[in-house]
Amino acid sequence: MTAQSERTLVIVKPDGYRRGLTGEVLRRIEAKGYVLAELKVATPDRERLAKHYAEHEGKPFYQPLLEFMSSGPATFAVVEGHRCIEGFRALAGATDPTAALPGTIRGDLGRDWGEKVQANIVHGSDSPESAEREIGIWFA
Ligand code: IDP
Ligand code: MG
Helix, strand or coil: CCCCCEEEEEEECHHHHHCCCHHHHHHHHHHHCCEEEEEEEECCCHHHHHHHCHHHCCCCCHHHHHHHHCCCCEEEEEEEECCHHHHHHHHHCCCCCCCCCECEHHHHHCCCCCCCCCCCCEEECCCHHHHHHHHHHHCC
Protein backbone atom coordinates (compact mmCIF):
# COMPACT_ATOMS: atom_id res chain seq x y z
CA MET A 1 0.00 0.00 0.00
CA THR A 2 1.45 3.36 -0.99
CA ALA A 3 1.47 6.31 1.43
CA GLN A 4 -1.46 7.96 -0.34
CA SER A 5 -3.53 4.80 -0.49
CA GLU A 6 -6.25 3.61 1.80
CA ARG A 7 -8.02 0.30 2.30
CA THR A 8 -11.68 -0.62 2.52
CA LEU A 9 -13.55 -3.83 3.27
CA VAL A 10 -15.99 -4.86 0.56
CA ILE A 11 -18.40 -7.76 1.02
CA VAL A 12 -20.45 -9.22 -1.82
CA LYS A 13 -23.35 -10.23 0.40
CA PRO A 14 -25.08 -13.66 0.17
CA ASP A 15 -27.74 -12.28 -2.22
CA GLY A 16 -25.05 -11.08 -4.61
CA TYR A 17 -23.19 -14.38 -4.33
CA ARG A 18 -26.36 -16.44 -4.92
CA ARG A 19 -27.28 -14.36 -7.94
CA GLY A 20 -23.86 -14.82 -9.51
CA LEU A 21 -22.97 -11.13 -9.26
CA THR A 22 -19.60 -11.52 -7.53
CA GLY A 23 -17.65 -11.17 -10.76
CA GLU A 24 -19.70 -8.14 -11.84
CA VAL A 25 -19.00 -6.36 -8.54
CA LEU A 26 -15.28 -7.19 -8.67
CA ARG A 27 -15.19 -6.10 -12.31
CA ARG A 28 -16.54 -2.67 -11.39
CA ILE A 29 -13.99 -2.31 -8.58
CA GLU A 30 -11.13 -3.17 -10.93
CA ALA A 31 -12.53 -1.04 -13.77
CA LYS A 32 -12.51 1.93 -11.38
CA GLY A 33 -8.80 1.30 -10.89
CA TYR A 34 -8.81 -0.05 -7.36
CA VAL A 35 -6.70 -3.04 -6.43
CA LEU A 36 -7.91 -6.32 -4.95
CA ALA A 37 -5.41 -6.87 -2.14
CA GLU A 38 -7.16 -9.86 -0.53
CA LEU A 39 -10.10 -12.02 -1.56
CA LYS A 40 -11.97 -14.96 -0.04
CA VAL A 41 -15.32 -16.76 -0.13
CA ALA A 42 -16.82 -17.80 3.21
CA THR A 43 -20.18 -18.07 4.94
CA PRO A 44 -20.22 -15.28 7.56
CA ASP A 45 -20.61 -16.57 11.14
CA ARG A 46 -22.97 -14.91 13.64
CA GLU A 47 -20.21 -14.07 16.10
CA ARG A 48 -18.19 -11.99 13.64
CA LEU A 49 -21.37 -10.52 12.11
CA ALA A 50 -22.41 -9.27 15.56
CA LYS A 51 -19.06 -7.47 15.85
CA HIS A 52 -19.23 -6.17 12.31
CA TYR A 53 -22.77 -4.78 12.74
CA ALA A 54 -22.49 -3.73 16.42
CA GLU A 55 -23.61 -0.19 15.55
CA HIS A 56 -27.01 -1.55 14.42
CA GLU A 57 -27.76 -3.71 17.48
CA GLY A 58 -31.30 -3.07 18.72
CA LYS A 59 -32.61 -1.73 15.41
CA PRO A 60 -35.65 -3.49 13.88
CA PHE A 61 -33.62 -4.83 10.95
CA TYR A 62 -30.70 -6.09 13.11
CA GLN A 63 -31.82 -9.73 13.60
CA PRO A 64 -33.04 -10.11 9.98
CA LEU A 65 -29.71 -8.60 8.88
CA LEU A 66 -27.72 -11.24 10.79
CA GLU A 67 -30.03 -14.00 9.43
CA PHE A 68 -29.59 -12.76 5.88
CA MET A 69 -25.84 -12.24 6.13
CA SER A 70 -25.28 -15.75 7.55
CA SER A 71 -27.59 -17.40 4.98
CA GLY A 72 -24.83 -18.54 2.63
CA PRO A 73 -21.44 -17.78 1.12
CA ALA A 74 -20.27 -14.22 0.65
CA THR A 75 -17.12 -12.80 -0.90
CA PHE A 76 -14.80 -10.66 1.21
CA ALA A 77 -12.32 -8.30 -0.41
CA VAL A 78 -9.75 -5.88 0.91
CA VAL A 79 -9.71 -3.15 -1.72
CA GLU A 80 -6.93 -0.59 -2.00
CA GLY A 81 -6.58 2.78 -3.68
CA HIS A 82 -6.49 6.49 -3.02
CA ARG A 83 -9.91 7.51 -1.54
CA CYS A 84 -11.32 4.04 -2.18
CA ILE A 85 -13.59 4.17 0.90
CA GLU A 86 -15.58 7.10 -0.48
CA GLY A 87 -15.11 5.81 -4.03
CA PHE A 88 -16.51 2.36 -3.37
CA ARG A 89 -19.49 3.82 -1.45
CA ALA A 90 -20.19 5.91 -4.55
CA LEU A 91 -19.94 2.82 -6.78
CA ALA A 92 -22.29 0.95 -4.40
CA GLY A 93 -25.00 3.62 -4.29
CA ALA A 94 -27.63 4.31 -1.64
CA THR A 95 -28.48 1.69 0.98
CA ASP A 96 -32.04 1.23 -0.32
CA PRO A 97 -31.63 -0.50 -3.69
CA THR A 98 -34.91 0.88 -5.01
CA ALA A 99 -33.74 4.46 -4.39
CA ALA A 100 -30.13 3.83 -5.44
CA LEU A 101 -29.27 5.63 -8.66
CA PRO A 102 -28.89 3.74 -11.92
CA GLY A 103 -25.20 3.39 -12.68
CA THR A 104 -24.47 2.19 -9.16
CA ILE A 105 -24.15 -1.46 -8.12
CA ARG A 106 -27.28 -1.33 -5.97
CA GLY A 107 -29.16 0.83 -8.47
CA ASP A 108 -28.36 -1.37 -11.46
CA LEU A 109 -28.52 -4.79 -9.84
CA GLY A 110 -30.58 -4.49 -6.66
CA ARG A 111 -34.26 -4.12 -5.85
CA ASP A 112 -36.66 -4.39 -2.93
CA TRP A 113 -37.70 -8.02 -2.56
CA GLY A 114 -40.24 -7.24 0.17
CA GLU A 115 -38.08 -8.71 2.92
CA LYS A 116 -37.47 -7.21 6.37
CA VAL A 117 -33.88 -6.54 5.43
CA GLN A 118 -32.54 -4.73 2.42
CA ALA A 119 -30.74 -7.29 0.27
CA ASN A 120 -28.49 -4.74 -1.38
CA ILE A 121 -25.66 -6.88 -2.77
CA VAL A 122 -22.65 -5.16 -1.22
CA HIS A 123 -21.12 -3.80 1.93
CA GLY A 124 -18.43 -1.12 1.94
CA SER A 125 -16.72 0.41 4.99
CA ASP A 126 -17.79 3.98 5.77
CA SER A 127 -14.57 5.43 7.28
CA PRO A 128 -10.87 4.59 7.71
CA GLU A 129 -11.58 3.54 11.32
CA SER A 130 -14.43 1.23 10.25
CA ALA A 131 -12.29 -0.20 7.45
CA GLU A 132 -9.44 -1.17 9.75
CA ARG A 133 -11.86 -2.53 12.36
CA GLU A 134 -13.77 -4.60 9.78
CA ILE A 135 -10.65 -5.89 8.01
CA GLY A 136 -9.45 -7.01 11.45
CA ILE A 137 -12.67 -8.96 12.00
CA TRP A 138 -12.71 -10.83 8.68
CA PHE A 139 -9.02 -11.10 7.78
CA ALA A 140 -7.54 -11.65 11.27
P1 IDP B 1 -24.81 0.72 4.36
O1 IDP B 1 -24.63 -0.74 4.06
O2 IDP B 1 -25.25 1.49 3.15
O3 IDP B 1 -23.62 1.33 5.07
P2 IDP B 1 -26.15 0.72 6.96
O4 IDP B 1 -27.04 1.80 7.44
O5 IDP B 1 -24.78 0.62 7.58
O6 IDP B 1 -26.05 0.83 5.37
O7 IDP B 1 -26.93 -0.65 7.19
C1 IDP B 1 -26.28 -1.90 7.11
C2 IDP B 1 -27.17 -2.84 6.31
O8 IDP B 1 -28.38 -3.10 7.02
C3 IDP B 1 -27.63 -2.28 4.97
O9 IDP B 1 -26.68 -2.44 3.95
C4 IDP B 1 -28.89 -3.09 4.70
O10 IDP B 1 -28.59 -4.41 4.24
C5 IDP B 1 -29.48 -3.19 6.11
N1 IDP B 1 -30.40 -2.08 6.40
C6 IDP B 1 -30.06 -0.80 6.73
N2 IDP B 1 -31.14 -0.05 6.95
C7 IDP B 1 -32.21 -0.86 6.79
C8 IDP B 1 -33.63 -0.65 6.91
O11 IDP B 1 -34.11 0.44 7.22
N3 IDP B 1 -34.42 -1.73 6.64
C9 IDP B 1 -33.91 -2.94 6.31
N4 IDP B 1 -32.58 -3.18 6.18
C10 IDP B 1 -31.74 -2.16 6.42
MG1 MG C 1 -22.82 0.85 6.96
